[in-house]
Amino acid sequence: MTKDTFYVTTPIYYPNDKLHIGHTYTTTAADTIAKFKELQGYETELVTGSDEHGQKLQKAAEEHDMEPLEYINGIVKTFKDLWSTLEVDYTGFIRTTSQEHKEDVQQIFKKVYDKGDIYKDKYEGYYCTPCEAYWKERELDEEGNCPDCNRPVEWMEEESYFFKMSKYEDQLLEFLDENPDFIQPAKRRNEMINFIKDGLEDLCVSRTSFDWGIPVPIDEDHVIYVWFDALISYLTGIGFGSDEKKYNNYWPADIHIVGKDILRFHTIIWPAILMAADIELPDQVFGHGFLTVEGGKMSKSKGNVVDPIKLVEDFGVDAVRYYLMREVAFGTDGSYSTEAFIRRLNSDLANDLGNLLNRTVAMVEQYFDGVIPEPGPETDYDLDLKETANEELTAMAEDMENLQFSTALEHLWTFIRRTNKYIDQTTPWILAKDEDRKDELGTVLYNLLEALRIIAIALKPFLPEAPAKIWQQIGIKSDLDQQSWSEVEEWGLLEAGVEVNSGDPIFPRVDIEEYFAKQDEMKEDKEEETAEMTEEDKITFDDFSKLDLRVAEVLEAEKIEDSNKLLKLQVALGEEERQLVAGIAKHYKADELVGKKVLIVANLEPATIFGTESNGMVLAASNDEGELTLTTVDQDIESGSKIE
Structure with a gap:
């Protein structure tokens, strides 16, 4: 039986600070593929959340003279506000401090323990608190720091429980051999295979040096290590211990979307835990690249964090989401710059799409009193436009299956640019001068509006606002939310005889020089406002x-x-x-x-x-x-x- 559900997750973000554009990149991708699958008729689930345990959070709360949960609550609110601003339609937001999640984690821990795969011993080694990660000396970077974040590690000795991850080395290699698409992009697969072949060590899965975590069910002097805890949120999110029907409908997950820096946790540790718990593994883990800015990977300490809220305030949610999915091939590293952002907005959204809508609606108003004409006889230009639509939208759907958002959008924009070229080829302003060619003119304008109908539906997973604006301006009365991908694949569904509704440009152009001048002016004003008060x-x-x-x-x-x-x-x-x-x-x-x-x-x-x-x-x-x-x-x- 064909699976008619689709389940995608983001990482469970750590609430020690506000999220930046890098986190937004991950979540936008997950939301986009979920909305695309919904457009195809799937029942979708998108789970995100917050990873709320661990030594780092306990220390941060102490520094703010707050209880951990009190400190975390304020930051989690900023997470939800950001996803609301970006119109991310998650179906589950898992907080690892919830009672439901605690019970799921303890149940799985106990099951693995009862199987004989968890034992007590003493941990001796290096620990990176910011990454909540254990490291052996040979794994540290050249300066003896954490290989992931390059910050200092600390030597640690404490009694701990260990998970027999080494026991699953051969089983993991066999699984990866039988499921070559499990790790994506493919280039990251060999990295993980080589890591396993170098020899897996048993994983420390409890701590005693702090108490902010889920108690080990067999020994409450210990709390469960955050990565064992956090990964299980993917099960909690679709009813593992609370809704058996939902869980059976959606698990295994179709895709975990994560940053490449946490790929090891998701493709080695997580599968090993699931194997030990006799739970089916997810279908795929996709480790995307980083968005960098000047100074390298974004971090608050470097002062190079890009605030997605400000981007939305300045340019709108559609422009932000479009840039993130269009600018960089998903899976590779990319560089963010505001100048490139504005150029992409002006070129693709304002010029190609916005102008196509404005020109088309204006011509229908001018030549047909604002009423959508009936299509008449077809020319080679008309047939070629239809053929381009079919080819590019088929290719778009194929790319979406592989999370190739950038090339999927390029296929859609090839059709948009072809539609603009169609205007130049058919010259409706010349056809309008000849009454004998009125039917031909009607065909041209009908086809332009039909192309916009298809474009609006195809854009729904990417842009939360523009498709509805297009829909309204081209006069369609049916509910855009009820449209599916099948309406994209069929030409000629637009109803003639309906009035169009001209409106403001959906993507006004942004003058780059004016924008940066305004930002400089605002910065100067801010500096003046915060200067020391004068006596006056x-x-x-x-x-x-x-x-x-x-x-x-x-x-x-x-x-x-x-x-x-x-x-x-x-x-x-x-x-x-x-x-x-x-x-x-x-x-x-x-x-x-x-x-x-x-x-x-x-x-x-x-x-x-x-x-x-x-x-x-x-x-x-x-x-x-x-x-x-x-x-x-x-x-x-x-x-x-x-x-x-």
């Missing part, structure tokens, strides 16, 4: 005394209709109740505010904001990255209390 900037105590700062308890909260950032709050100041408007909807959900005690300016002049009256101002703190948190009190105190 300071206020007197009398000025401060004029502010009536109060503690207010949030009684009700709701989003203001048609606003993306405003919430309407009903608050209590002792016996008094007030209505406030706060621009915090991108940072807080309405239901999580109820019951909070926040600080407000109570004597601010009333104002009407977005048609809603506001009697006061909620105070909040924000940083340069746009993160925002409400100001509150560190102990419970009555609402209405004055801040002095």
Whole structure:
């Protein structure tokens, strides 16, 4: 029986900092292939999440004087905000601190232990806390540092439980020989095979030097090593211990998409654990390359991290997702630059696609009063356009099966460019001058609109916004979300006699020089704002005394209709109740505010904001990255209390 489900995962990201464009690259790829398979008629699952245990996180929380989960919660929120901004439609977000996941991990650990494949011994060796990875001396780099991140390692000696990974060396090699497509791209397969042939050592799977982790079910003095813990999230995500029907429908996973730096964990450690637990292995692990910027691999310490949120704010979500999937062949390393980003936006999206839509709709309005004409007799140009559509979209689908997003888009753009050339070949502006050629003109414009119909559907997995805009402008009444890949493969489904709707350009061109000039100006303004205050900037105590700062308890909260950032709050100041408007909807959900005690300016002049009256101002703190948190009190105190 043909499998009609599709299950893809991203890595379970480590919440020790905000995610950058490299993480966005991975998740965008997973979301794109999931949406493509859904377009083909599959029932899809996309699981992502956060890997929330380990020594590194415990230390980070201590440095912030916070409990680990309290520290992690704030960062996980930024993960979900980013995926929402990029319109990633994940079906499962697994937090490894969840009770469901804890039970799954302990169940599998116990099963492997009962099989005799986990034993207690003493670990002696090097450990990289940032990577949560164990290393032998021979594996360190030339300077004695971690070979993955090049940071210092520490010598460690502690009692640990070990997984008999060496026992599965031959079984792993046999599996890789029988399943040559398991590791992709193919060039990474030999690296992993050679690693196994060099000899696998048993894997340390527990720690005692810290306690932030899932307790070992047979010995609660130990916590389970984060990589044994985190990998099992792929099972938790589709109901391993909670929903047998769902689990049986979706496991084994079709693809784990990971960065090449964690390929060893996913193609050696993970399969060995699954073999020991008598669980079927996933179909494929795809280790993509890195996106680099000046200074090499992105890292906060190098100061070369690209913020995807700012890119979306500056250029839109479609442009960001298109660039990530188009610029670099998936599986190879690539280099990011904002200049290349803008050039790609202008060339492909604004010129090729945007202009095709604008020209076509304008001609239908000019020559047919905005009504889609019936197609008439065909010429060789018409037949060639159809043939190009068939060839390029067939090739596009084949490339998508192999996660070759860049070449898949190149095939689609070959068709888009061919459609633009079709306009130049058929010269509709000349046909319009001859009434006897009205039918021929109708065929040309119908074909242009039909090409746009097909393009809109084919773009759905890649661009979350533009396809709907195209759909609306070319006048189609049916639901775009109900279209499938079969509607891409058939020419002539566009209904004639329907009115088109011209609109603004879907991809305005960006002037590169103006953009960078504006960025420089904003940077200068920011530097001026953060410069040391002059005496004139300071206020007197009398000025401060004029502010009536109060503690207010949030009684009700709701989003203001048609606003993306405003919430309407009903608050209590002792016996008094007030209505406030706060621009915090991108940072807080309405239901999580109820019951909070926040600080407000109570004597601010009333104002009407977005048609809603506001009697006061909620105070909040924000940083340069746009993160925002409400100001509150560190102990419970009555609402209405004055801040002095």
